[in-house]
Amino acid sequence: MILLKRVLTTCGYCGCGCGLYVNIEGDEILGVTPQGGHVVSDGKLCAKGWHGFSFVRSPRRLTKPLIKNNDGTFREASWEEAYKTVKEGFTRAMTGGDNTDAIGVFSSARCTNEENFLMAKLARMSLKTSSIDHCARL
Amino acid sequence: MVATRVFEAKEKGASLYVVDPRRIRLAEFADEYAEIEPGTNLAFVNALIHIIIEEDLYDHKFVAERVENFEAVKESVKDCTAKWAEEITNIPAETIENIARGFAGADKGSVLYAMGITQHKTGTKNVASLANLVMITGNVGREGTGLNPLRGQNNVQGACDLGALPNVLPGYQKAVDPATKEKYGKVWGDFSCFDGNKIPEMFDRIDEGKMKALYVMGENPVLSDPDQQHVMHCLEKVDFMVVQDIFLSETAQYADVVLPGASFLEKDGSFTNTERRAQLIHKALEPIGESKPDWLILAELMQMFGYEGSYENPSAVMDEINTLVPQYGGITYERIQDVGLQWPCPNLDHPGTQYLHKDKFIRGKGLMTVTPYEEPGEQADEEYPLIMTTGRVHHHYHTGTMTREVWTLDREYPGGFVEINKADAEKMGLWDHQMVKISSRRGSITAKAVITDNIKEGVVFMSFHFAESPVNKLTSQVVDPVTKIPEYKVTAVRIEVA
Numbered sequence: 083m084i085l086l087k088r089v090l091t092t093c094g095y096c097g098c099g100c101g102l103y104v105n106i107e108g109d110e111i112l113g114v115t116p117q118g119g120h121v122v123s124d125g126k127l128c129a130k131g132w133h134g135f136s137f138v139r140s141p142r143r144l145t146k147p148l149i150k151n152n153d154g155t156f157r158e159a160s161w162e163e164a165y166k167t168v169k170e171g172f173t174r175a176m177t178g179g180d181n182t183d184a185i186g187v188f189s190s191a192r193c194t195n196e197e198n199f200l201m202a203k204l205a206r207m208s209l210k211t212s213s214i215d216h217c218a219r220l
Numbered sequence: 221m222v223a224t225r226v227f228e229a230k231e232k233g234a235s236l237y238v239v240d241p242r243r244i245r246l247a248e249f250a251d252e253y254a255e256i257e258p259g260t261n262l263a264f265v266n267a268l269i270h271i272i273i274e275e276d277l278y279d280h281k282f283v284a285e286r287v288e289n290f291e292a293v294k295e296s297v298k299d300c301t302a303k304w305a306e307e308i309t310n311i312p313a314e315t316i317e318n319i320a321r322g323f324a325g326a327d328k329g330s331v332l333y334a335m336g337i338t339q340h341k342t343g344t345k346n347v348a349s350l351a352n353l354v355m356i357t358g359n360v361g362r363e364g365t366g367l368n369p370l371r372g373q374n375n376v377q378g379a380c381d382l383g384a385l386p387n388v389l390p391g392y393q394k395a396v397d398p399a400t401k402e403k404y405g406k407v408w409g410d411f412s413c414f415d416g417n418k419i420p421e422m423f424d425r426i427d428e429g430k431m432k433a434l435y436v437m438g439e440n441p442v443l444s445d446p447d448q449q450h451v452m453h454c455l456e457k458v459d460f461m462v463v464q465d466i467f468l469s470e471t472a473q474y475a476d477v478v479l480p481g482a483s484f485l486e487k488d489g490s491f492t493n494t495e496r497r498a499q500l501i502h503k504a505l506e507p508i509g510e511s512k513p514d515w516l517i518l519a520e521l522m523q524m525f526g527y528e529g530s531y532e533n534p535s536a537v538m539d540e541i542n543t544l545v546p547q548y549g550g551i552t553y554e555r556i557q558d559v560g561l562q563w564p565c566p567n568l569d570h571p572g573t574q575y576l577h578k579d580k581f582i583r584g585k586g587l588m589t590v591t592p593y594e595e596p597g598e599q600a601d602e603e604y605p606l607i608m609t610t611g612r613v614h615h616h617y618h619t620g621t622m623t624r625e626v627w628t629l630d631r632e633y634p635g636g637f638v639e640i641n642k643a644d645a646e647k648m649g650l651w652d653h654q655m656v657k658i659s660s661r662r663g664s665i666t667a668k669a670v671i672t673d674n675i676k677e678g679v680v681f682m683s684f685h686f687a688e689s690p691v692n693k694l695t696s697q698v699v700d701p702v703t704k705i706p707e708y709k710v711t712a713v714r715i716e717v718a
């Protein structure tokens with residue numbers, strides 16, 4: 083038997099950061115419950131918080147790494163091959179010194195704090211570029 | 221949620237002033253609604269400041285004790301009368317006076333703003349002028365006051381705090397400062413610590429043939445950047461591109477490698493909201509298929525490039541943040557398990573900071589800035605007689621990659637549309653829901669006409685949620701010289717039957 087699970091989390095749609103429980107059965111979202119007493123939202127949510135989660139199991143989600151063929155189509159690939167291709171691609175672009183004008187990195191205001199930090203580190207430490215920015219100014 | 225707070229304040233007797241070229245829903249509840257001409261915010265705010273000083277309604281004590289450069293600003297707005305601003309903004313002088321007196325007279329006044337202020341050639345000055353306004357009225361550092369930017373995407377605050385910016389390391393530590401290099405060097409070893417290229421500059425470097433590779437995580441610049449033609453040209457041109465996303469977005473189509481990331485329901489981590497409050501997210505579902513949490517992808521790639529460290533989980537990343545980012549020094553997973561903490565929170569005993577600038581500004585005294593009015597980068601003319609402004613609609617989120625997958629949200633606004641004032645529509649002989657062609661100096665797109673009273677005459681509104689009506693084919697490349705934020709809010713266009 084699959085048990086109903088309730089997971090407390092923060093809504094990821096806007097900068098308010100409302101608190102909610104996601105009600106889960108197996109791999110399916112049954113719905114959400116606002117978190118009473120939450121410091122920001124105190125038991126309230128907007129339409130996006132209430133209804134905005136079915137995209138997570140959309141059939142259009144990417145489920146495997148993709149690599150582009152010579153004819154412009156994509157084929158599925160293993161993580162190992164994808165990582166190798168990423169490494170080769172960036173290595174080709176590297177100048178041997180600093181790569182600020184050679185490699186650009188777009189981070190994301192939808193990703194977590196930790197991911198933005200790691201992206202800054204990957205850019206500056208591994209790719210040796212200071213050209214890191216995110217689209218939220220747009 | 222912010223609207224809920226505004227309604228609550230209104231119920232308790234607060235006055236509400238709404239300034240927007242669209243009669244947004246909130247305007248229905250406003251004490252004064254100012255239908256402003258797009259691109260003229262500075263004229264409006266400077267007139268408010270002029271009236272408040274002229275009528276001696278400003279907070280003398282606050283200005284004397286905590287503000288610098290008041291005299292220069294006073295001098296700079298001396299001719300910015302309500303009448304002068306009426307000419308430019310099309311807001312009646314009387315409305316401007318009422319708002320100035322109402323705001324200055326309030327015991328607590330708060331300014332809420334979003335992209336309507338920043339997405340202009342004068343975006344930085346617009347924000348500075350609002351800062352002048354809250355300073356002269358003493359509305360700083362107390363509950364219910366201040367200058368409050370409303371961030372659209374959920375973790376803009378966190379992305380900025382944690383270093384997704386070209387000129388600073390995480391924690392706003394200047395990249396070119398030798399102290400930063402030394403501090404980070406101890407943990408990161410050799411790294412790039414220059415003033416890097418901002419996004420529009422990266423596209424320029426690609427165009428020049430210098431920038432050869434691009435890594436795009438969780439963003440869809442084909443739809444969200446200004447001047448779509450230019451962006452597509454650059455993505456076509458760049459030798460190598462990696463896109464990491466949860467859907468095969470319009471941008472991902474240009475990628476050489478696409479890495480499947482996980483949504484916020486499929487991973488652990490933290491977000492920082494607009495109040496600077498760091499809060500946890502918890503994994504509710506496993507990442508779909510073979511997709512991986514983005515933090516794990518980034519950590520594994522770092523190792524591919526020779527990094528010897530590793531991260532067991534996002535909490536371990538936060539441990540490193542605690543040591544390197546002073547504002548987050550005391551924000552550990554353990555402490556924010558139940559309730560988030562607001563930065564600055566420098567150490568484990570610190571309770572977090574509810575109000576910034578409480579007794580003094582971070583830089584000491586508050587510096588007022590002279591911010592003269594400038595015309596927007598584009599003007600309407602005979603060929604392009606209307607001004608288009610852009611924004612979001614309530615049910616969609618940025619470029620729609622998430623919300624358009626949710627049918628309960630998508631059915632509310634199922635396609636691209638352009639809002640046109642009734643009188644303008646009549647002149648052009650358009651009817652509601654007719655397909656129209658919208659052209660600017662850069663290109664044309666089609667969308668459905670929505671005829672309404674809720675927008676100013678001479679102004680049309682489009683939202684950038686819809687791939688089939690890519691508004692950014694039309695917008696110009698005029699940017700704010702400081703932030704490089706494009707002037708999305710003012711584009712001269714022409715409309716005709718499609």
Ligand code: SF4
Pocket residue numbers: 093094095096097098099100123126127128129130131132221222
């Ligand atoms: S529930 Fe609505 S207001 Fe709250 S964070 Fe989510 S999108 Fe924002």
